[in-house]
Amino acid sequence: MRIPDSFTRRNYLRALNRTKNDLAEIQYQLATQSKVNKPSDNPLSNSRIMRLQSQLKSINTYRTNISYGKSMLDSTISALDGMQSEVENIVVELTKLNSPVVDNTLESFATFIEGTIKNLVELANTDFNGQYNFGGTENGSKPFTYNETNDKVIQNVQHIGGDKEVRISKGIKQKFNISGKEVFQSVAKQTGNLNSESNPGDVQSASSKIYDAQGNEYTLNTIYTKTADNTYSLKYTIVDKDSNEIKNETLSDIKFNSQTGNFESINGDPFGEIHIEMPDNKIDFVIDVSKLQEKSSATNIKTALSQKANIFDVLISIKQGLKEGKKPTAEQVQMVKDFNQHLLNKLSKAGGIQNKLDSVETVLNSRELEVTQLLSAEKDVDVAKALVDLQTKQYTLDLTYKISSMILPKSLMDYL
């Protein structure tokens, strides 16, 4: 075999270049502490790193949302707790009214209740981060005002029932508010399916009981008449115990989604709430049709009442009665007691949401640790191994230079 001069030179340079390339790569990995500095270093790892980094960022977002939700819930729970204490006190005071010895001091009870109403309104206007906790999704404005002149708690915004949801995990959205509608309003929620295959003019009806602030019972009749495809009119009437019709109104243009069958709007309004206020009768409640559906499989329409009457109206009615020397009726006392239980239920619900947020946060913390470990395994350099590799390559490089002085006529230094 002939060994011409270029033979050894070419071999030597090839080996030297390879060693220097390897050395440079290890040095770069050590400098960046990452073994994947560009996608082509390891396409599969790079793909995983991008996914894991994205997961970490999403986890951070979910935790931010949870933190925000928990803070708002803290504020909500604190307000509900305050309300419950106030109502608890009223219940105690109302119990005292059973004793004949207080018959001459009813006025002071009225004053006490008036103070409580003011406190309740104040707590109902609790805000967090500039947003009113019980304002639903219309939470930019103060939801309630106590008008002493008219002796009426006025609802300032039209809808206080919107749910606020945040995404707290990839597939989980969590409601984190307790709306004013849930706490204070008397809501007649209707459920069931209207018949999508019925003809215009066909009707479906339902009836249920509603109550005024004094606990008197009324009948609410609702009659849905199909007017066009996916469109209905709603006639509702309120009849007192003597069968007198005290309210009769018709709403047109109640629309359902042609694809899903879900409720869409009443006259373009997407809330599905019909707020009925009859001050003369002390009736104040909401018909909620937002959960009604239009399906080919029609069902009976059911109506469930969240609480008998608007608590502010009940308390004002009691107060007015006391001022007039009338003790509250048993129905009124029961309604206050029911509201007290209602608040406890809402506190329990808020606590449940908070627990869920806590448990998801714990899962996210654990998941963050796992993802960080996976990311580290994909990306981080094993420093000890890299240093050993670096030392080995450095040794090889030194050896290559040393050999150059032995096998080549000149060393690299002669060209520098």
Added chain:
Amino acid sequence: MSLSSLFTISTSSLFAHQKALAVTASNIANANNPAYTRQVVMFGTAPPDHRAYFSFGSGVNVDKVLRVRNGVTDTQIRNNNQKFYNAEKQTTVLKQVESLFSEPSDLGLSNLITNFFNSWDELAADPQSSALRTTVAQSAQNLSEKISSVYSGITQTKLDLKNEAKDTVDKINIIVEQLHTVNSQIYEAHVVGNYDNDLIDKRDSLLDKLSQYANINVSIDKNEVANVSIGGVFAVDGLHHVKFDLKQKGEKLVLQTNGEEIKSNIQGGSLNALISMFNVQLPEKLNKLDELSSTIMTQVNEIHSKGYTLTKPPQTNINFFTDYKDGVLTINQDIIDDPYNIAVSSDGTDGNNKIALDIAAIKNKEILNGRTISENYSDLVSGVANKINLEEQNQESYGLVLHQLNQQKAEYSGVSTDEEMVNMVEYQKSYDAAAKLIKVADDLLQTLINMV
């Protein structure tokens, strides 16, 4: 046989070894010239002097100065040159594209897509927050700028490729022209009986160089004239040569000769890499980026336009992005000017966040080719990375083959100074011996003269 024939024989030896020493000198001088092929002197016996019953030798001739070359290795080197330089160029260009993505880092598009959709999730928690609305607008701007940066980077790379391809075609034309000249010189020398090794070395060197740019086919005729075709199209022979030209027709680069588009089959060399990257590979990347960006725009707008802004009064039917064209994803200027124009509410109330939640949910929806936006982007980046790996491996393997072929060539055609030094001593001794013979012949002649 006369005494004077001793002088003739010695002189032939002197001349032959002088020529041999000249060849050795040339070999040593070109020991580091990669284009040089070592030469060896082929000595031949001079025609003998025939007498009645005897034949006497009449000295030595240099029959030929042989160029030691292996044609098979040359062909293999050219074939591997085409593959090696094709892979090398593709790797270089793809690495430029790869660097545009800035992955895996915080500045990468993957991260910015995630940030954009996460900002909607965060806004959902507090829809009235001016700071969070500004964050959404800013993350959209960051996303838009990065898309634009990647797109314009690839477009610029395409422009560079076009210029480089034109330069490469110019280089091919120069080599073709040089080959034509060398072919003519070789032919002219050959027909008068000269065999110019240095011209043939130059020709082979030009052919090796040409094979780096494109796949070539070479046949050497009996006059040592190289007939060359490039991508199956005639390029040069002893009499003619063509000029290649590169034109852009629509979005494609096409090779032309004499103003006419040719159906060439360029499959190797750096030119093939440049044309392939320009015509096929980079447009594919741009199309994917277009697809990705358009999907983001369409999906976000579809949901956003159904929502209500936080302005007084609330506005609806407003697009978040106004346009996407040529890598520019334009954000509604009204939103940049006033983030309250971001529609978060589905019912017009300030605290409703359904639109924000729905837009954030796009992140995890399989809306493009049955995969999420991030997965599609990951495919795009992985496609580039895998192609780099493939071409790097090709480069490595063809480089190794090329190295081995070059070593084979060196083993056969390379100059060994050791060998040349031995030859030199050998020729010097022979030269000395011939000179000594002349001295002896002179002494013999002198003896005869003195006898008279």
